[in-house]
Amino acid sequence: MKERFEAARKDLAAAAPNLRSMILWGAARHGGDEVLDALIGLHGKTELPEVKVQLLRAMGASRREGTLRRGVAYALSDQVRRQDAMVVFAGVPMEVKRSAWALLQEHWPVLDERYGKSGLIGRFIEGAAAGIPSEAHADDVDRAAARLRHL
Secondary structure, three states: OHHHHHHHHHOHHHOOHHHHHHHHHHHHHHOOHHHHHHHHHHHHHOOOHHHHHHHHHHHOOOOOHHHHHHHHHHHOOOOOOHHHOOHHHHOOOHHHHHHHHHHHHHOHHHHHHHHOOOOOHHHHHHHHHOOOOOHHHHHHHHHHHHHHHOO
């Protein structure tokens, strides 16, 4: 996987289109800030919306909270089309769902302002909370959802 990512990092065309998403996500899941930096660089260079979405999904795949935090911050920046930002939450692996949920709550004012009047806000919530890993996490999601509705 690492060799395939390094090849794709140099030239995205080196990754077969039907494998590209898996290669990017796998590298991000097992990598850290250096992989995220590469994904951000590739996102800025590519013109294809489909590839940009694959890169954003991979940015959410890190199992390291600090790297995930940076990926979410990038997804909410002016460098990303607003309709694509939620994809970073769709890539979050189960073991960091708690961190993703905490990041969603942290960024709630921005998310609510941008997406609260549309159906897109649900995509962020779904990505951060889907596949809840424990009963305690489910309780936290219930409490936070009730609180966030009233903000």
